[in-house]
Amino acid sequence: MSRVSQAEAWRRVRSVLEMSDLVLEVIDSRDPVETRNKRVEELLNKLGKPLIIVINKADLVPIEVLKEWKEYLGREHPTVFISAKNRLGTRKLIVSIKQHAPRLPVRVSVVGYPNVGKSTIINYLKGRHVAETSPVPGWTIGEQVVRAKQWLIVIDTPGVIPPEEVRDEALLIIKGAIDPTKLEDPVLPAVKLIMRIKSFNPKAFMDRYGIDAEDPMELLELVGRKRGLLLKGGKVNIREAAIAVIRDWILGKLTYYYRPGVIGNA
Ligand SMILES: Nc1nc2c(ncn2[C@@H]2O[C@H](COP(=O)(O)OP(=O)(O)OP(=O)(O)O)[C@@H](O)[C@H]2O)c(=O)[nH]1
Ligand SMILES: [Mg+2]
Missing domain, CATH: 1.10.1580.10 (Conserved Hypothetical Protein Ylqf; Chain: A; domain 2)
Incomplete structure (x- = not known):
């Protein structure tokens, strides 16, 4: 993964964020710290865009622990936990999007590290398979705009990895990036x-x-x-x-x- 292509990837992320009304940052419930992307959050803060943290793969972690993370991360941003694969908690996600949407119809982009489940979430929101998903990290290559509901436009994005972190391959594995x-x-x-x-x-x-x-x-x-x-x-x-x-x-x-x-x- 070259630094140049990462810089280009970040420029694209920025332009997607700029055209969004609301952003879902998807993280992996198994390792919320390592799969949270501070750089995306800082950028959103600068752009003044609202953010919902989506703790995905909740099927892999006990519910008491998920509740603690929701409470903890919820002090900074609205947070929901879901299992996109098993369709658990996904109603709450829809309610939360509606609640935090600055306008309707709303444009919502879905960002996060590779393999956290962004495309799976989009498919759920749409109600059928429109975004390709795969256990191979880095599957989604370009942005994809999907009209999920009459009031909801979602944008699938490729997973992003900050260039400064490209060196530690073990951490990149945890971030699903390799x-x-x-x-x-x-x-x-x-x-x-x-x-x-x-x-x-x-x-x-x-x-x-x-x-x-x-x-x-x-x-x-x-x-x-x-x-x-x-x-x-x-x-x-x-x-x-x-x-x-x-x-x-x-x-x-x-x-x-x-x-x-x-x-x-x-
Ligand atoms: N256990 C579990 N696996 C999930 C869940 N959601 C998605 N996955 C799996 O995680 C893998 C990656 O899902 P994708 O939706 O392709 O992830 P992505 O974030 O779009 O990945 P990139 O396009 O590579 O950035 C797939 O094998 C999914 O089946 C979940 O809630 N629980
Ligand atoms: Mg994808």
């Missing part, structure tokens, strides 16, 4: 991801694979063996094992959560 098969070396980011998952959910690997190990490299070995990801001669293909773990995170098959106040500035 297709692991495109990584030159997926092992190091997978190791970092494993450490993060374990720190918040010690049972994650036992729950998913029925195996565990203290050491992330050893864990990758075990996962590779269990999945039959072997090289000629019977050694484990660590690269493929790393990709499998990253993919399971992207698919929500490996998961964790934490409460507000636990890390950083959350």
Whole structure:
């Protein structure tokens, strides 16, 4: 991902925000801090545009924790949690859009990191499949304007990643920003991801694979063996094992959560 293309992507985001009356910022309930995009929020603030934070993939996190995040993030911006995939809480989203719309019909853009579920939300709002969705991060390429309802125009956008964060591949995976098969070396980011998952959910690997190990490299070995990801001669293909773990995170098959106040500035 080149810096130039990111700069271009940001220019496009800005122009979409400028033509919106209201913005939905979609974040992943598993990691609200890392999937919240401060740069988008600052820009919106400058432009004076109202924002609703949509905590998506709520099916992956216990409801008490989601309520804590809603309360916490709600101090700054109206916040709803939903599972776009399972269509839970989506009525509340519609009510919230109506409530915060400065005018009707309203133009609402949907922004956030790749893979957080922006296109899935648009399909829900429309009531049928109009925006392509995929577990491959970076799926939506151009903006797409959809007349979802008589009073609601929604704009799907490609996921954005601040250029200054392009270096830490493990964080980019958590932000859903990387297709692991495109990584030159997926092992190091997978190791970092494993450490993060374990720190918040010690049972994650036992729950998913029925195996565990203290050491992330050893864990990758075990996962590779269990999945039959072997090289000629019977050694484990660590690269493929790393990709499998990253993919399971992207698919929500490996998961964790934490409460507000636990890390950083959350
Ligand atoms: N578990 C779970 N998965 C979801 C939910 N919403 C979307 N997904 C899945 O997340 C993946 C990404 O969804 P998209 O709607 O394509 O995400 P996007 O934000 O448009 O992604 P880009 O276009 O790559 O920026 C897909 O595999 C969806 O099925 C949800 O509420 N829960
Ligand atoms: Mg999309």
